[in-house]
Amino acid sequence: MTDLRNPNPARPAPGEITEVVRPAAIVPEESARSILVELALRDVQHGGVWQAGPSLWSRWDRPWNGTENLAGAELIGRIHVAYGTPTRYEITVYRVTVTAFGAQLGWTVETLCDEALGHGGLRLADCPRTVMGATPQPFRF
Template identity: 65%
Template sequence: MSDPSRHGAGAGEAAAAEISEVIRPAAIVPEAAARTILVELALQDVGSGGLWRAQPSLWSRYDRPWGEAGDPAGSELVGSIHIVHGTPTKYEITIYRVTVSRIGSQLGWSVESLCDEALGHGDLRLQDCPRAVLSTPPAPFRF
């Protein structure tokens, strides 16, 4: 793995770029797993020595803990998982987009590995999550 504090990029790292993927169909985190994941991400908060910052619509993974709550102190964002609480049912969570930063990409992270680390707290992997049911859009309204 590369050193995130290095400013130069080697030949293999030059191609590393931010990766953003819309999860289609969206991944659904069942209620029991969602509760466990939320508790674990809160316990692993960057402000208290962990690597995650869980907000209502975004779970962000950093390369190292923050110096103090609210002060990243040089830590780099590895990636983010965009979520919605309460869909499709009240206690489930929907994952609809995942972004791996340039630094995260250089460190070898992928959309799947980022999700799997967070979802692993609920004994899930992204590939095993139930998927949202996509319905056919309604016919266009005509006068």
């Protein structure tokens, strides 16, 4: 799904706070299923505040008025995720952005993540982390 306020979420807008989660947080299979179900039930187009796609979960301050009608809703933040990694049924959280609007309301990277991950009984601080391998040797001819 496209974020209608920032069509290129990889490039933060002025005033946004973006944090790369290092090492990346891993959402185990059972929690991942619960989170995806709960985010779908809380979809912004159907009375909720989340817009969840396969690579981006966006949190809004209020529901939209139907499909793609923001109805004045303001974006709080985005959680960048990768499904099926490191194993088929897990989800990796690797970057989180809180908008300037969200920060004014007191949202942080942790509170944004904790709200979403809480649907799976997790907090960002409690998530398992990826294992960082050794840096590969430079390629030489």
